[in-house]
Amino acid sequence: MTSSLLDHLHSATPTPAGALAPVPHSARRPAQLVGRTPVLWIDEPFAPAGLGFHAKLEGANPGGIKDRSALHMIREARRRGDLTPGAGIVESSSGTLGLGLALAGQTYGHPVTIVSDPGLEPAVVRLLTAFGATVDQVREPHPQGGWQQARRDRVTELLKTATGSYCPDQYENPDNVSAYAPLATELIAQLGRIDVLVAAVGTGGHSAGVSRVLRETFPGMALIGVDATGSAIFGQPAGPRLMRGLGSSIHPANVAYGAFDQVHWVAPHEAVWACRQLARRHYACGGWSVGAVALVAGWAARAFPPGTRVAAIFPDGPHRYLDTVYNDTWCGEHRLFDRAPAMEPDEIAEPDAYEITSWTRCDTVRDPLGRPQSVQHVEGVLR
Incomplete structure (x- = not known):
């Protein structure tokens, strides 16, 4: 830049904010991109x-529907004190929640470990790693609960060795x-x-x-x-x-x-x-x-x-x-x-x-385990 142009910039009267163009509607954090989907x-x-x-x-x-739940579960855990600043997040996921938790980890400053299985697509493994998450894969399904139970068991193991870590438990967390x-x-x-x-x-x-x-x-x-x-x-x-x-x-x-x-x-x-x-x-x-x-x-x-x-x-x-x-x-x-x-x-x-x-x-829907339901059936247009 020439000296004459530098002198002009330094001597010019500052332009009032917004005089030439409106303030841009730019997200300041990636979490602000979640929601308002078409x-x-x-x-x-x-x-x-x-x-x-x-x-x-x-x-x-950014990562799919579970960006919503990942951000909310982590925000609420922090509010209650269940997840302390900087503590780790450990969760089972087949992929989409893992991406959401990687976003939540970046947003709130927590390391994230995603426990998955060999069915997780290599592209998602690479994405999770790029976003800073650690991917831990189980190798054998549980004899009754399949891959999901095997993953949940592995999460329990990791929580025992990682003091202070938190599992959102997407399966049971309200x-x-x-x-x-x-x-x-x-x-x-x-x-x-x-x-x-x-x-x-x-x-x-x-x-x-x-x-x-x-x-x-x-x-x-x-x-x-x-x-x-x-x-x-x-x-x-x-x-x-x-x-x-x-x-x-x-x-x-x-x-x-x-x-x-x-x-x-x-x-x-x-x-x-x-x-x-x-x-x-x-x-x-x-x-x-x-x-x-x-x-x-x-x-x-x-x-x-x-x-x-x-x-x-x-x-x-x-x-x-x-x-x-x-x-x-x-x-x-x-x-x-x-x-x-x-x-x-x-x-x-x-x-x-x-x-x-x-x-x-x-048309018949019931809990196979016979658990009481807090959400009752409402007569709708199907009836």
């Missing part, structure tokens, strides 16, 4: 034009439910009215938290849960599961069984078909839970009377699934292209009537 209308091929559903695109958050109240209020502002909500179920957090708040405004709203074949959550026998992000080999306490009007189970080949259709037709895509939810939400849009407003929650984006859901070779090796999904689900009267292997729905 809604996209989805119709064909899931439902005829005009009879589609509104998809809440939680993949627009903060995982209350974290989703803002998502519900966003939906109310965006859609005005919601008659049917379709949500994937894994830990049970977002289905319970969003439906609880929505029913304060729309008491007759129906809640449809979406599970994976091979998941034990709603009474099916636990089995091997290719899909991650929904379903469980255990029975999380946060699942609000009494809030559901019905449950659908979706198989991997059906979720892949739906994911590919979303990408091709709507430039919107995500992982297993997104595909499964889209399939069921499309059914709801067709099954209920015209004018019924159906909202669906898409928990994440496509990036961690590029080597699986969106990889033709991988899908071919797992025989996910061998058959097209039916456009209507099978129906069973009881959730444990028989072991299901493809898209199936059931």
Whole structure:
């Protein structure tokens, strides 16, 4: 810079703030990017034009829907004194919550250890490491509780050796439910009215938290849960599961069984078909839970009377699934292209009537463990 220009800059009268342009609306921390996600209308091929559903695109958050719960659980733990400044965070995750906890760790200054298993995509391992988290992988599933129980057991071991560390325990922590109240209020502002909500179920957090708040405004709203074949959550026998992000080999306490009007189970080949259709037709895509939810939400849009407003929650984006859901070779090796999904689900009267292997729905929803429910069923448009 020339000396004459430097002299001019030093001698010039300072310009009043905002005189030339408004103060930029720039996030000061990445956590401020969480929330206020968009809604996209989805119709064909899931439902005829005009009879589609509104998809809440939680993949627009930095790491996905669980950014909301991770930040809230850590913030509340710090407020209560359960997590002291600088102490470690240790948690089990199949991926999305891990990304959220990495964000929370950066935001509040805590080292993060994520316990996962060999099913965690290498891309997510690299992302977590890049974000500063440590990834600890178990090598063998628990004989009854599968990979999830094995991960939880490993978390217990690590907490014993890391004094002062904290586990948010997404499966049982009520903060995982209350974290989703803002998502519900966003939906109310965006859609005005919601008659049917379709949500994937894994830990049970977002289905319970969003439906609880929505029913304060729309008491007759129906809640449809979406599970994976091979998941034990709603009474099916636990089995091997290719899909991650929904379903469980255990029975999380946060699942609000009494809030559901019905449950659908979706198989991997059906979720892949739906994911590919979303990408091709709507430039919107995500992982297993997104595909499964889209399939069921499309059914709801067709099954209920015209004018019924159906909202669906898409928990994440496509990036961690590029080597699986969106990889033709991988899908071919797992025989996910061998058959097209039916456009209507099978129906069973009881959730444990028989072991299901493809898209199936059931109107009877109960806790397989018989635990008392604090969230009671509300008569909705399904009845």
